[in-house]
Amino acid sequence: MPELRQNLISRDWVIIATERAKRPEEFVKRKEQKPLPEYNDTCPFCPGKEDKTPPETFRIPASPAGGGDKKPWQVRVVYNKFAALACAGEKTRNINGICRSMNGVGIHEVIIEHPKHNALTALMTESEVANIIRTYKNRYLAVQQDKRIESITIFKNHGASAGTSLEHPHSQLIATPIVPPQVRQRVTEAVNYFDDTGRCVFCHTLQEELKAKERLVVETENFVAFIPYAALSPFHTWIFPRRHMASFAQINEAEITDLAGNLKNVLSRFYYGLNNPDFNYTVRSIPLDNRESDYFHWYISLIPRVSQTAGFELGSGMFINVALPEESAGFLRKVKLP
């Protein structure tokens, strides 16, 4: 008998389709992958072309000595050349009959994660991954100073089916002048849960997952990676901080180091277990009007692109997951890392 499961945090329902369920091994990417070169002359993110990108907003130099624009770097942040939102301009709303619009102001940055064209988070050193997370924090703190901004989304697209054609490892930050309705709705649900129980729904979920154990993937000192009980798609994974923090901006230096290890570990399990699948991850944090709260808790959501959403998902907002979360987690736990 199939099972319907409800996500306590988002209230989304998912159909766990036992009748059409696949074994974890069936999701392993079969396609052979051509290795990428370390340096690609046509890539705008490869070193030596720093003057060809839009203006730089931040960098971590390769050596602590730092140095000028031309000196080696470990991580660089630049404005997106094809920005979805414009940096300059006022936030104005226009209502004209059924047409509700706003000026598209906001911030859209690209985080170039590594100088090497073929670097993969799963194969970087932990200290390189920590530099990426440190950069996320720097940009989050800088961007939230902008009074026009209401919400910040940091995300990574890896591979064509995850929505990117750029091979060079990079993440993006989009800061919007509105709170996206999905984010607003989750905050409302979290407030209701807090009202009803006096608890943070995320802290409660984490506690129960640690007790149940069967959906855990990686535990480190400060973070826990697990497959949610009502995972929307195969190998959909969450990384929660153990400490209650509403905003990603609250992450401290020790936690950055620890998260680097946890994130690299999860992505290595995807890489070795599922054969370098395309994936997205996204940092979900509280909107900026409410940076500290007892009821919201930031986290990272990772989605390997091993299945395809179709008309049912588009038409109903419900998902069909053809993998059992407990089985997927068991598979990822057993992946042998070098």
Place this chain on the structure above:
Amino acid sequence: MPELRQNLISRDWVIIATERAKRPEEFVKRKEQKPLPEYNDTCPFCPGKEDKTPPETFRIPASPAGGGDKKPWQVRVVYNKFAALACAGEKTRNINGICRSMNGVGIHEVIIEHPKHNALTALMTESEVANIIRTYKNRYLAVQQDKRIESITIFKNHGASAGTSLEHPHSQLIATPIVPPQVRQRVTEAVNYFDDTGRCVFCHTLQEELKAKERLVVETENFVAFIPYAALSPFHTWIFPRRHMASFAQINEAEITDLAGNLKNVLSRFYYGLNNPDFNYTVRSIPLDNRESDYFHWYISLIPRVSQTAGFELGSGMFINVALPEESAGFLRKVKLP
């Protein structure tokens, strides 16, 4: 300057990314497509293998004379062999700590749209398309008698990137024992709009789109196809009935004939204009607990798969549309049909 647009009906915001916008021609599928055969011996939906499919729930015979199982048919409906939900069983809810679940009972049917393996809705006759819609209505009316069912989603997946690997033309019906939260939320928004204005938000939208004209695609006697002002993706199209009807079940025979012409026309514009793109469409209707209402209005939503959602969409629930709705509609209006 990019523009943020809000969908009045769903409250979703979309970024219309003018800085990275593409011309309509850039969305035309470049891949060459191998023509499919009229009959495929390994296809379970091709005629002659009727006894190999799960039980049939409905059929439209090829000639009015009808006849037995082996006689030619125009449309057939069978239970899905790999059903996401089980037909038999009680609706029971289980709450165990953070784990909220339900028995996965419901109905999952496959509508085999045409006996020919290579038939395409865009190229069928209008009367063949009308038979498909007639079948949708028959199944909707039959399934809504089941007391366990709360909501019915009818949808079609065409092509691999739209989530199907089965080539034979087919649609699906999934009837769920809960109202999906996305559907429930839209009903709530529609009720609020009705409270505030005394109007159906769908009727109001249609009236304004008919006045504005620039986003219209196809007008027929009873239906209007247009690209919504805040379309989430390139060529995202809605077909609204002109008459106020909350439930798809209320469509009458004259409207079925007219919708067949409108739907075929829109899909032909996709087929000839965008080179047979993969697409999904879905019939959005009111949940069954509220079949007649002044505030809700059923419609069809069509999504050609010409772009890819990525981390930003997953992380925020907001979309970035790299096509201007007005330009996309103009392009579709100008497609030359044979």
